[in-house]
Amino acid sequence: MISVKLPDGSAKELSDGASAADLAKSISDGLARVAVAAKVNGAVVDLQRALPDGADVQILTKKDAEALDVLRHSAAHLMADAILRIFPKAQLTIGPVVDDGFYYDIYLPDQKITPDDFPKIEAEMAKIVKAGHPFVRCVSDFNEANEFYQRYKAIDGGHNKFKQELVGGIKDRGEELTFYKHGDFIDLCRGPHVPDTSWLKHVKLTKVAGSYWRADAEREQLQRVYGTAFFSKNELEDYFKFLEEARKRDHRVLGEQLELFFMDEDAPGFPFFYPKGATIWHLLVDFMLGNLRRRGYHEVKTPLVLSEHMWHTSGHYDNYMENMFFTKMKLRDEERPEKVNENVDEERPMAVKPMNCPGHLMLYRTRLHSHNEFPLRIAEMGLVHRRELSGVRHGLFRVQAFTQDDAHHFCTPDQIKGEIGMLIDFFKEIYGAFGLTDVHIELSTKPEKAIGDAGVWEKAEAALKETLEEKDIEYQLNEGDGAFYGPKIDFHIRDSLKRSWQCGTIQLDFSMPARFGLVYIGADGQRHTPVMIHRACYGSVERFMGILIEHFAGAFPLWLAPLQVQIIPVSEKFSEYAKLINAKLVEFGLRSEVNFKDDRVGYKIREASLQKIPYAIVLGEKEQEAGTVNVRSRDKGELGEMQLDNFLSGIEEWKK
């Protein structure tokens, strides 16, 4: 007999060699039916595995997050089996679980797997599901003569050097070599898996993409087939509904439909803003500037271009060169004026700024500072340019030029915690103003490519940790993810679809002030090097705008709506009255216009709705006679006829 401990603390006696499946059955038949896998001493294993005496055991059902991973990993095997049946030359590599599904990387240099193949693959998968093959764990040794090893090698021809490499790694680490088989298919795998293939009814392939063996661009190119799996049809359908909803909110699509911005192939990664988009951009900037002024920031403007020399001083040249735009001249040849010499170096080469900090450092050092001015907060809506690889550009989210709501705090070492604490509260308040209240914080530490000495890094990291802990804020630690000049705190916010976006950042810098020779006169009358804090709340104004477009699905709250009211005269006869009302609305401070087009009211209402304008005001004979307005709200439908003053006073309330 063995005894195992259940999550509720109780013990259960089982016969020797009993499995988690036996345990589940001994608890209840119902549990046995829904059991997916088991957690034994903290590790997720198959239900069929024999339980060790004295183990802590938890039966996992579809309600447990780990169970979904097990299901999806099994689905990856299922897909691999089906793909091998259709593409016999395919060589399997790895097939892990990812956030919203799974993938399998496949080496198949002479053939392409495309979404057109999905129906075939899925049909094959359905057959295997129907057969209900049990997943069987097969333990092998490293002798290739082993039965399972042999069977496995027969699966993809025995020439699969990728799996051989993996087996080598397992051997080197001294781990157990296991295969999992279902039906005739067998694959190198650590497991665990669901009991049998009939669990995999709700599986769908989603996309194909390229990848590399070991994520190394120098190695073999693989084809990555993505899929997802759920325990129920409903969950699978909900997932696709979510994707559909996200697609409808795509800021690139809404950006065109709502006339906010556009891209042109002659300016890749450089967005153009239409008047409506520019309005939102300015609203975001004005909102931020007001908040900065209230907190004692000083707004400055620094140049877009600095000498290359300055970028050597700052360390950007060495650490960020690939992402910078450099200036080169084109000169007519002195001998042959028709010839143009390309890419001529300037005597003093210049570079476009990818960050604002050097400019702020140069500004700081123009005069002597006292500790009495500290903390000194210098802010700039700084336009920066960063070269990005062509394949990574994406709408407003990844561009080559954007405006940072950037600021640098100069302070004494003992002011650091106060500044960090202030910033955390400040940033959360800003996000809250947009209804973005789900914020989580990550702390990133020293990367491989770093400047400054190790002791300084440790001090900086400790300062950030202590502040977070003293404020009792939960955070995630990302080792090695810091900026090259210092550790940082990043703010991640979840939008209305629960998607996470990184926005704000607070970065400590104990290096750059020294590189630029910055000093302040301390209370002791001596010169000291100030501490510098880099910080941005939106991060990029343009990107933040993209996030807001998706968060609100283009239906901006009144204060952010580029056009707040559109007036719709019932016919041309009421144009004058419409102009009069519009003038009053504009006078009141609203962004309002009249739709003078010769269309039916219904058509104009439709257009106003599609443009997601918060209020449409219909004006006709009745309203003109009575001196009233007839209001339709985007969110609440028709509000009916009312006095203009009532509309205006109601707006304060309605906009919430």
Added chain:
RNA sequence: GCCGGCGUAGCUCAAUGGCAGAGCACUGGUUUUGUAAACCAGCGGUUGCGAGUUCGAAUCUCGCCGCCGGCUCCA
């Protein structure tokens, strides 16, 4: 940058080797309109750019540019 897919009117898309088309938008007209699409007409194109194959290329081939999906997850 790499892999896969794609690029036709401002937008969404059709035409698969044989005369470049439709709807919306836009312009003009009719209509004078009452809460999600009135009617008629017109304008709109070097089919991303450049070479090649062909009697003939939007369509096939090659190169370039751009866009879309991926490229952290290690059985």
